[in-house]
Amino acid sequence: MEIYGKFGWDALLLPFRDGKCLLSPEDLRTLTVEQTHSTHYQNLLCVNDVAIVGGRANGRLCGIAFLDPDQIIPLMELNPSLSGTVTTLTPDGLIVWLRAKDFLALAFRGTCLRWVSEKDVVTLRRAGPAPGDWKACGTRVATVNVADLILPMDIPLSSHLTQTGATLRWGGRFLNGGKSGRRKLQPGFWADFAGRSLVIRYLPKGRQFEGFDADALDWQPWSVERLRASLAEFVRQHTAGSDRPFAPLGKDLDPVIEEMRDQLAVDLPTQEAGVQQFVATQLIAQPGSDLTTQELNQAFLGFQRRQLLPRVSTSLFEILIGPQVEREFGVRKSHSLQRAGGAKRGFRGIGLIPSDGHSAADSGVTCGTTGATGTRGTGGPQSFETPSARHNSPTAEKLPNSDP
Numbered sequence: 001m002e003i004y005g006k007f008g009w010d011a012l013l014l015p016f017r018d019g020k021c022l023l024s025p026e027d028l029r030t031l032t033v034e035q036t037h038s039t040h041y042q043n044l045l046c047v048n049d050v051a052i053v054g055g056r057a058n059g060r061l062c063g064i065a066f067l068d069p070d071q072i073i074p075l076m077e078l079n080p081s082l083s084g085t086v087t088t089l090t091p092d093g094l095i096v097w098l099r100a101k102d103f104l105a106l107a108f109r110g111t112c113l114r115w116v117s118e119k120d121v122v123t124l125r126r127a128g129p130a131p132g133d134w135k136a137c138g139t140r141v142a143t144v145n146v147a148d149l150i151l152p153m154d155i156p157l158s159s160h161l162t163q164t165g166a167t168l169r170w171g172g173r174f175l176n177g178g179k180s181g182r183r184k185l186q187p188g189f190w191a192d193f194a195g196r197s198l199v200i201r202y203l204p205k206g207r208q209f210e211g212f213d214a215d216a217l218d219w220q221p222w223s224v225e226r227l228r229a230s231l232a233e234f235v236r237q238h239t240a241g242s243d244r245p246f247a248p249l250g251k252d253l254d255p256v257i258e259e260m261r262d263q264l265a266v267d268l269p270t271q272e273a274g275v276q277q278f279v280a281t282q283l284i285a286q287p288g289s290d291l292t293t294q295e296l297n298q299a300f301l302g303f304q305r306r307q308l309l310p311r312v313s314t315s316l317f318e319i320l321i322g323p324q325v326e327r328e329f330g331v332r333k334s335h336s337l338q339r340a341g342g343a344k345r346g347f348r349g350i351g352l353i354p355s356d357g358h359s360a361a362d363s364g365v366t367c368g369t370t371g372a373t374g375t376r377g378t379g380g381p382q383s384f385e386t387p388s389a390r391h392n393s394p395t396a397e398k399l400p401n402s403d404p
Contacts, residue, residue: 003050003124006086006136007097012036012057016049016123050125055118056263061141063095063116064151072096078150085142089135090124099143102196118188185235185252191259194234200227201308202264209260218305227260228253266308272320274309275300279324286351290337292344293318299352325350 004011010033015022022044023031035041054061066072072094076082086097095116116122125134194200199212200222209222222230231253239246269277278300283291297317304311312320322333325347337346 002134002136003052006088006138007052007058007061007141009037010059012053013045013124014051014053014121015041015044016051017127021051021121022048048127049123051121051123054116054120054122060100061097061116062100062146063097063122065093065095065114065116065122067093069094075151079144079148081144081148082142084138084140086136086138086140088124090122095122097138097141099141100146101143102145102193183246185246185248185256187255187259188263190231190235190256191263193238194231194256195260195264198230198234200260200264201266202261203268204261204265205267209264218311219308224257227257231256268308268310271310271312271316274304274307274312275317275320276324277307277309278303279321279328282353283325283328283350284353285329285349287349289351290334290346290348291350291352292337292339292346293321293333294344295346296321 003013012031012033013036014028021028036045052058052061054063064075066075069089072087075096082096082098088095088097093114100117200209201212201219202209209224209227210219211222212218213220228250232248232250235246235248235253282299282303297314300312300317300321303309326332329347329350331347331349333345334348335343335345337344337348
């Protein structure tokens, strides 16, 4: 199906007929991308209308839909970051697609413009005599900061979104009116906006929030008290320039924190699985080369930080690395690798796979003498999900009732 060629094989597509989704609300809540690849599901897509889900279910997919196609020209001129992005002419109009890097502005319908976002559904193709007859251009969906977008001045809600007030207005209902007259924070908006801006995640198994420390290049535990204080300051700063400044109380932030537990939850692999992933994807069989356990641990630390894996102590790494290397390459630990200062423990016949065109030496890891071109081991790489690559299944019960 050509739709996958534009949005990727991991795109979450839904079958519709007569404006209604063919999946039950329960099926939608548990639907995964893998399930949509089954023969039965693909047959449903082939003979029915095909719709795509906006927001986190499709990798933070968003779209700008114009009723007037001429508006796309000034939009592209004002936003070079959208150059080459996928643009479709669908039954819902002309849509410029993007993935939101910073935050998910809530879906919105205006008189001349529609913003496609979280829990929104757009029909890409109607079923008919020529079901593949849908128009699309562009090679990939661009990933951009929503706050950096500049809209043509004659479109409603147009503004330079780097201004705080405009960013919040673009976000939709960032404040709700309370029954007692006091305004309340919109939990969904602030959980996503603050979570991505402050770089926070939630570990359900440990019931622990973590924040990314840019100086240490690692995740550090955050208490709920620290998170609440950071959120309060974040809200004050980002509403100060708007027409509705807001100073939240502790009870105002509780629904936001609860929403963050759901939105920012990640399932990390175990420490052993992290080491297994490192061996399967970062090492190579290389006759004439060798790596000490210390050199391997140094390389793993960088890999662990890049892939957001659980931390592994040096002593535990030395225990875990041996069985993984032996299983992947059939190589047992040696106690006589020659380095300055004497014999070291490590493994012969393996090396590090060069990354981004740089050798292991460029990355700061010093190896033994290298030999012939290396090959992968027989064990093969393992597949693990990372927070940035996860695709949450849609949980919106409004999906079947949405106007695709």
